[in-house]
Structure formats: structure tokens, C-alpha cells
Amino acid sequence: MDFPRALRxxxxxLRLSQLDLALRAGTTQRHLSFIESGRSAPxxxxxxxxxxxxxxxxxxxxxxxxxAGYAPAYPEGSIDGPELAxxxxxxxxxxxxxxxxxxxxxxxxxxxxxxxxxxxxLTEGAAPELVGPGRNVYRLALHPDGLAPRIRNLxxxxxxxxxxxxxxxxxxxxxxxxVPGPDHSSGQLGFAVPLQLRSSLGDLRLMTTVTTFATAVxxxxxxxxxxxxxxxxxxxxDALASAARQTIPAGPAPGQAPGNx
Numbered sequence: 625m626d627f628p629r630a631l632r633x634x635x636x637x638l639r640l641s642q643l644d645l646a647l648r649a650g651t652t653q654r655h656l657s658f659i660e661s662g663r664s665a666p667x668x669x670x671x672x673x674x675x676x677x678x679x680x681x682x683x684x685x686x687x688x689x690x691x692a693g694y695a696p697a698y699p700e701g702s703i704d705g706p707e708l709a710x711x712x713x714x715x716x717x718x719x720x721x722x723x724x725x726x727x728x729x730x731x732x733x734x735x736x737x738x739x740x741x742x743x744x745x746l747t748e749g750a751a752p753e754l755v756g757p758g759r760n761v762y763r764l765a766l767h768p769d770g771l772a773p774r775i776r777n778l779x780x781x782x783x784x785x786x787x788x789x790x791x792x793x794x795x796x797x798x799x800x801x802x803v804p805g806p807d808h809s810s811g812q813l814g815f816a817v818p819l820q821l822r823s824s825l826g827d828l829r830l831m832t833t834v835t836t837f838a839t840a841v842x843x844x845x846x847x848x849x850x851x852x853x854x855x856x857x858x859x860x861x862d863a864l865a866s867a868a869r870q871t872i873p874a875g876p877a878p879g880q881a882p883g884n885x
Contacts, residue, residue: 631659634684635678671692672689700843703737708845729850732847733760738757754767763799766785828860829856830856833854
């Protein structure tokens with residue numbers, strides 16, 4: 625896709641007028657109109673300013689620069705590479721610090737990067753080919769050989785997961801086939817959709833939170849998501865705390881993930 629069309633598509637997707645974007649980027653509507661029509665070729669700095677003004681993810685900012693004929697501005701390191709070693713060590717400590725509750729880190733595609741030891745409670749009985757680093761956690765959650773048979777509110781929880789997969793159309797289409805129709809009898813009117821899961825500890829009710837690295841300047845880091853589970857009732861909190869007293873290790877060594885699944 626050429627740069628004028630790429631810029632125009634992203635602007636209209638965000639429902640911004642040319643004037644709105646021009647004001648954000650510190651230029652004029654006339655200049656922006658010339659850029660979008662191909663009558664004016666923007667400099668590299670202008671492309672960066674426009675991408676920042678659109679608040680695009682780092683991957684899309686690089687794509688916009690490439691479309692304009694410039695080299696990407698943001699590196700894309702490997703989570704296991706030396707350049708992101710301090711990040712990996714920080715992630716390991718965060719995961720350990722969230723115990724006795726489950727927590728995991730996934731990449732842009734939803735593939736597992738790391739998890740803590742409590743995450744094993746969620747994967748009990750799942751087919752081995754669905755579990756472990758590099759496996760897709762959303763497929764694990766909804767596949768009939770994964771968590772699905774143990775999820776009491778599969779319809780609600782499944783739709784909650786599908787709602788966040790707009791950028792992964794093929795995966796969303798696949799997983800939608802595993803989710804039953806809406807359960808109008810559930811009566812769920814709380815502030816969040818809890819995961820209601822059968823486990824060896826009894827029935828668990830868990831809420832989720834998602835954390836990202838908001839100030840990241842590396843594409844890989846910017847796309848990581850830390851998904852942490854919290855007890856939605858006291859019974860769940862007590863069950864997880866009791867199990868943890870028997871299983872939590874002493875602590876992670878620097879750069880070593882605790883309980884990777």
C-alpha cells in the first residue's frame with residue numbers, strides 16, 4: 625500500500641478529520657491534504673509526527689515509515705535476546721510477585737511467553753499440545769481439549785475473549801466455533817465477567833487484569849500483555865493461598881522465569 629492511502633486509511637479508521645490530524649501533528653490542513661493526495665512527499669520527521677499523532681502501535685508506525693520509503697524507527701528485539709534481557713528479568717519478578725494468583729505474559733498473537741507456577745491450576749487436564757511456551761493461550765482457553773470443559777460460564781467468558789481478538793481474524797473465526805450461544809439465564813450483572821472454573825481446589829471465580837508496557841520503544845515489548853488473575857470471592861482467595869503454601873518456590877533467579885508453562 626502506498627503512503628498516501630496508508631495514512632488516509634488510518635486517519636479515517638480513527639474518525640479524524642484532516643484538520644484534527646493536522647492540528648495534532650503541528651502542520652496545516654492544506655499540507656496534510658497534499659500529502660494524502662500524493663502531491664507532497666513528507667519528510668521522515670513528518671511521518672513520525674503523523675504516526676505519533678494517530679497514536680498508532682509501534683508496528684504500524686514502522687509500516688507507515690516503510691510505506692513512505694524510510695527505514696523503520698523502532699527496533700523489534702527477541703524476548704529471549706540480550707537486548708531485552710532486563711525486560712525478561714523484570715517480567716519474571718512480576719510473575720513471581722503475583723503469586724499465589726495465576727499470571728502469564730503473551731505476545732501479539734496470544735502465544736505464551738512466560739507464566740508463574742499458579743498458572744498450572746488453570747491448565748489442569750488440558751491436552752499437552754495446547755500447553756506450554758509458544759502455544760496460544762486463547763486456543764487453550766476455548767478449545768474442547770483445553771479449559772473449555774471446566775469453564776462453567778463458557779458462553780460469557782468465550783465472548784469476552786473473542787471481543788479482544790479483532791486483530792487476529794483467523795484465530796477469532798476458529799475460536800468462535802467453540803463458543804456456545806449467549807446464555808440469557810446467567811444473570812451476570814457484575815462489574816466484570818469472572819472466569820468460573822472447576823479445578824482440583826474446587827470451583828474458582830477469577831477476574832482478569834491486563835497490563836502493557838506503555839512507554840515501550842521496542843515493537844516486541846510494546847506488544848506484550850501481562851494477564852493477571854485475581855480472586856473474585858473469598859473462597860477462591862483462600863483456596864489459592866492454601867495451595868500456594870505448599871507449592872511456591874523460594875523465588876526466581878535473575879533472568880529465569882518462575883514456573884514457565
